[in-house]
Amino acid sequence: MNPVIRAQLKEFAKANSITADAQERQFEIYSIFSILAGLLGESIDAYDVHLSGDEFGVDGIAVIIQGEAVKNKHEAEEKLSAINNPSIEFIFFQSKTSTSYDYGDISKFFDAVSAFFDGELKGESPAIDDLMGAMEAIYERGVGKRNPKLSCYYITTGNYEKPARIEKLRNSFKSDLDEKNIFDNGNISVEFVGARELQQWYRAATSAVEVEIDFPRNVVMPTNSHVDEAYVGYIDARNLLKLCSLKDQNGSVIGVNKAVFFDNIRDYDAKSKINAGIKSGVRSGGGAEFVFRNNGITVVSKNIDRTGDKFRLEDFQIVNGCQTSNVIFDLVYGDDSGCQNGDISLAESIQVPFRLIGSKNDDFVSSIIVGTNRQNPVRDDQFWALRPFMKSFEEYCRGLDKEEAIYFERRDNQYRNQDVERTRVMQPSVLMKAVAACLLFQPQRAARDYRGILSEYENSIFLDDHDVRIYHAVAYLYYRLEFLWRNQRISNEYKTFRYYILSGIGLRISGNNNILSMKKAKIASIAESIIALCNDEDALKSAVEHIVSVVEARLSEMNVVTQERIRDTIRSESFSGMFRDRLMASEIA
Template identity: 25%
Template structure:
């Protein structure tokens, strides 16, 4: 079977790379494939996987670096890094994970690879290391990913997080035939990770074709069974009382991790150690508390079909649209006890679950809105269900593009990766090209729409739908241009400047700077964008201005790219004029 697994994995990687408008090399495609499936349980989007890839030289033996708090991917603009109240609301003991991936197309696992990772981590995990010294040894992107982890750790110290440092070593070799010397080096690396901090634990895993095939061929299940104690049925929908033990089973995958993908349509992320969640925890831990379902508003599930047989509901296309805080708090508070003491009395207590059956997406959206209007959710948090979002999705579908307002919805359907556009990516494209703020697009990848004012500007009903599609196409063209230049660019250059190049392309079409989407109406109608020769000229000018600006200010590339001052400097010096950035 091992030879067949290798053939199947090679075929999957080839099909994935060839489905792209600009195919990657097999090695680059394998790196992304390995990162995606090493982190299979997190349900990362294509853009989230890509953001953690470390490209080019000086990668320290690492092809991917990701940081998670609980089950959530952290970004450089995540609240906990900038808002002390957000950090203080993180539940005590929450796990902070640094996940490292190395992917090689070789047919073996080597000691040298583990030695290189050990050396890299020894240096980059040193909290006293000077960044100027690190820059001599390692790529900017690699340093930035470790900085994100160290910053998060230091911000969360008062919350006493647990720390997991995990290394996934991926090759086309057999994971069950790793040489004893390599296994011994893996144990040493685990010990090094465990000793890095007082609260850290280290793990090393070997992934070969068999493991990759198993993960790659397993889509997240949206069809689940839910046992119940009692239920009321009206039509095809139900209100059920479910034992807490059964509900924890319902939420957990085979490893005991919560199934985050069934919360994709919820309007809010887990809020951590906020008052309402502390009250839920207190009631769970108090054996004398009233019945749990008396004190809790319960869970709302929407699904396309529900079949009840012998007090078990089989639910299709499951999404939990209200009750995320309750679900996560239950899971966080009781999961370990449930694995060791499943007969504890607490697990026979009940939670109320509403199961609403409808295949009508508009009806589902109405349920999401209605159930969440009853709590203090900011308007911008409901963006995925707004009319404008559904209109954009419909318009994209008409043109065989896919607007992923429901995270990974089209990816799980196997749609062409290059034509899937997420809400965050479209927002960044609008901000960079239509509003003239590539600095914000670069600086705020995950927080761009937290301001209601920014959301209304980015997703305005005054903006014509063809402009949104044009912006997505234009950003793809810029990214493809940068990926196919004869002279490869560094990962840091791409991360810092691809939105700036997109802005210059749009500005050049219009002939001057602007900050209103309607300036792009004609370009969208005619479906035009600067040709590769023009993009090459703009790119060279951008690099020259970027270098000059850094020298004049004495700033590093990250700070310069996130600066509105640089945007004004750039457009003024290139003769397009200037606008106030904020």
């Protein structure tokens, strides 16, 4: 294996708690991560996209709706019902540690992709069946203004030299896909990835973004205790594109770098009347009037190094201006140009209002994000993650000893470029689901209705006077279970019952009592008991086995066998109530 890939793989395996896995499996997850996070700028867990079985011809499948991966029909339906005209993408991965691009293996990969959409991959594995259910839900409900995008990545540790036989195979495969008429016109991508690309994309996914721009027309903004330095003015589009362009290993622009945007571009429609009108105006009259008609860009950077009119930015985000950036990108590179050659003279003629803020204060940065995006939809969990309690929770969790530390990500990608174990990073939505199951005893609602739970219990959870230790205990329990799954110390089949396991442990330790209404000393004692269970692997595995046995026994009595029926059944209120009664009865016995 390429020595650089080997070194990156070792680092990745350690950070993601998969060191016990075979190298081939590590490489599969590593390559998926490098493409999703480094190339595409997606905040999606590669471990969840990876297929852990021996599925025919494919190692990973991502079904992405509006930037979130869905794993089954229920999740797809829930997401589709909440969004009009969502962006949808199917991504397929096949990874080989060898350096060769084998014609037979590539043919199998292409056959697997076709079979997925034709329904012929049904029964290959429960995970495949679930993903096909998500695909079916997408096409059953309609896909809005545009069909889904399709991307396929065949990955090795070699270098792809475009052999004629394989190029012919690729072109034939793309033609077959095109003839299905179920994908967005011009948005079918079939890529062969090698060592150079993987190295670059992995570095992009794990390193702070850094770029130098010219910003001569700037004015220093007023001082503020939360701001190191700040400037306002305008820049030409050539420099804006330095901030938001994604480049290949040769320095050629290949697309928009979604990783630098707080809110990745999802709803952008190049052919909408507004965007088409902006482009038409610029193309017919030049870019001189753009600066007067546009609200501009806001960039927040952790570090700013200024030398004259040159500004080197490190670890920055474009917190407002996604649409503007995309419009300008299309103007300069052309809507369908493939990004080969940009119109630099046009880029220099367009001026864009620009605000640059240097701050390391996460709370202040969050307030800027909310303030500059009030006209845009912002997720509920992004708002409640800004509660005062959440800051205390974050500080407590990351300040613990290394073994029990949890990194609560109050702001998207907050820990992306920091040297922390990735499995210990917890998003607000994940914490909400875990709390709903473990403290509120609502396993049937945790996965599908955590927003409803948040609304119902907003005056009962995450309150300023609550003890952070009980919430940390729940987060740590979630992490420990994930660690055991990733290292194959408990069966992956139990993942279906994840929230029942969390709920069962909460019920057993609390004695089926309302935890958050207890006296503070008792809550602290329960938190300590959960932590103690987490740190005793044999005891934790035994607890998991017992809880799962209660769930499976009732499912067997009900003659519920298929994964789809199991998922439907365990999401019902009646099954959850039965589970609670039976579990507590088994504790008494």
